[in-house]
Amino acid sequence: MTSLGEYALLDQSWHDVVPDAARRMLIAAAQAFADKGYHATTTRDIAARAGMSPAAVYIHYRSKEDLLFQISRIGHERSLKVLTGVQDPDPVDRMARTVASFARWHAEFRTTARVVQYELGALSPEHHAVVAELRRKIETHVRSMVEEGVRSGAFTVPDLKGTSLAVLSLCIDVARWYRPDGTRTPEQIGSLYADLVLRMLRTP
Amino acid sequence: MTSLGEYALLDQSWHDVVPDAARRMLIAAAQAFADKGYHATTTRDIAARAGMSPAAVYIHYRSKEDLLFQISRIGHERSLKVLTGVQDPDPVDRMARTVASFARWHAEFRTTARVVQYELGALSPEHHAVVAELRRKIETHVRSMVEEGVRSGAFTVPDLKGTSLAVLSLCIDVARWYRPDGTRTPEQIGSLYADLVLRMLRTP
Numbered sequence: 001m002t003s004l005g006e007y008a009l010l011d012q013s014w015h016d017v018v019p020d021a022a023r024r025m026l027i028a029a030a031q032a033f034a035d036k037g038y039h040a041t042t043t044r045d046i047a048a049r050a051g052m053s054p055a056a057v058y059i060h061y062r063s064k065e066d067l068l069f070q071i072s073r074i075g076h077e078r079s080l081k082v083l084t085g086v087q088d089p090d091p092v093d094r095m096a097r098t099v100a101s102f103a104r105w106h107a108e109f110r111t112t113a114r115v116v117q118y119e120l121g122a123l124s125p126e127h128h129a130v131v132a133e134l135r136r137k138i139e140t141h142v143r144s145m146v147e148e149g150v151r152s153g154a155f156t157v158p159d160l161k162g163t164s165l166a167v168l169s170l171c172i173d174v175a176r177w178y179r180p181d182g183t184r185t186p187e188q189i190g191s192l193y194a195d196l197v198l199r200m201l202r203t204p
Numbered sequence: 205m206t207s208l209g210e211y212a213l214l215d216q217s218w219h220d221v222v223p224d225a226a227r228r229m230l231i232a233a234a235q236a237f238a239d240k241g242y243h244a245t246t247t248r249d250i251a252a253r254a255g256m257s258p259a260a261v262y263i264h265y266r267s268k269e270d271l272l273f274q275i276s277r278i279g280h281e282r283s284l285k286v287l288t289g290v291q292d293p294d295p296v297d298r299m300a301r302t303v304a305s306f307a308r309w310h311a312e313f314r315t316t317a318r319v320v321q322y323e324l325g326a327l328s329p330e331h332h333a334v335v336a337e338l339r340r341k342i343e344t345h346v347r348s349m350v351e352e353g354v355r356s357g358a359f360t361v362p363d364l365k366g367t368s369l370a371v372l373s374l375c376i377d378v379a380r381w382y383r384p385d386g387t388r389t390p391e392q393i394g395s396l397y398a399d400l401v402l403r404m405l406r407t408p
Contacts, residue, residue: 035325036241036243036244037240037241037242037243037244038241038244039240039241039243039244040240040241040242040243040244114322117380118318118322118380121239158396158399158400159396161387162388162392162393162396163396163400165381166374166396166397166400169374169377169378169380169381170370170373170374170377172377172380173373173374173376173377173380174373176321176322176373176376176377177369177373183365184366188366189366192362192363192366192367192370193370195362196362196367196370196404199403199404199405199406200400200403200404201403202403204408
């Protein structure tokens with residue numbers, strides 16, 4: 001179900017999770033949630049995938065929900081970092097480069113992105129609040145990029161908030177449909193999407 | 205998790221499923237899959253939600269997978285019907301009206317749409333092939349609408365297949381983020397999306 005390629009990347013991208021055993025468990029949990037869904041996965045399944053004993057899970061995580069929360073928090077933090085990582089004084093170029101990176105990221109990390117997006121309802125209210133705050137930051141960042149373009153005269157949009165949400169949504173949904181054996185690479189999807197989003201936003 | 209409003213609509217929209225008991229079970233299964241995921245749902249859960257005995261499920265369906273297949277097949281058939289239902293001689297108006305209906309449908313039937321989109325991997329190979337054929341028809345229809353606009357000179361697109369996929373993806377992802385207590389109605393989302401898609405496609 002999940003490609004090894006993504007998990008190799010994941011492993012690199014989640015290097016902040018220490019020690020090693022905690023990171024291996026997080027990756028095993030993301031794989032299991034993606035394959036069977038959060039509710040059908042047990043901590044025993046996760047331990048088996050990570051090659052550890054069921055009791056070892058509880059050394060690093062309080063519960064299965066805690067594992068989901070860590071995946072969701074780290075996933076949202078990474079995606080916020082991808083969004084805010086592009087520095088460009090020109091609002092049009094900045095938008096194009098940001099959309100290209102963000103869409104590409106959702107192709108490369110599709111399995112994690114799906115878990116993060118589709119299992120929000122399984123988070124505890126406290127954890128959900130933390131993730132909701134990260135989601136607000138992501139939305140606010142995209143909206144402020146659109147606003148900047150509108151102020152500069154480069155963009156004209158019918159509904160600032162709704163349009164910003166649509167830009168975000170278009171990129172996120174790459175995680176649902178992207179297949180590594182398809183005809184486009186993540187880079188090609190990124191550049192197509194940058195083009196399409198500029199068409200959506202540009203002043204005619 | 206799921207709103208009664210959607211299920212009232214569903215009930216109307218799935219009136220072809222007979223007898224009554226078979227329809228009730230299908231709706232109960234869609235609710236259960238949306239709440240807990242396919243793998244964590246048992247036929248016992250579905251029967252309980254439908255107010256029937258576990259054995260009654262097997263009068264109408266061969267297995268839990270058969271229920272998922274029926275939901276997926278009917279969901280894809282309805283969505284193809286929504287797409288092809290708009291008749292308009294003008295390719296621009298036809299695209300605008302189709303996108304408005306399709307995006308609106310994904311807001312209204314978000315729970316079913318999520319099950320249909322996110323649980324494809326749980327279908328048997330035979331059932332997956334049937335659904336994949338419907339998905340090809342949906343993609344082909346959107347692509348032919350874009351092509352028609354290109355032929356008429358109204359649309360200019362960078363990558364016909366990739367752009368058509370992006371139009372479809374934008375509308376489908378409404379099912380993920382739409383909340384009935386949000387600021388926009390399904391109709392308002394439909395008309396915003398029609399506008400955004402025309403901007404993406406129109407010849408500058």
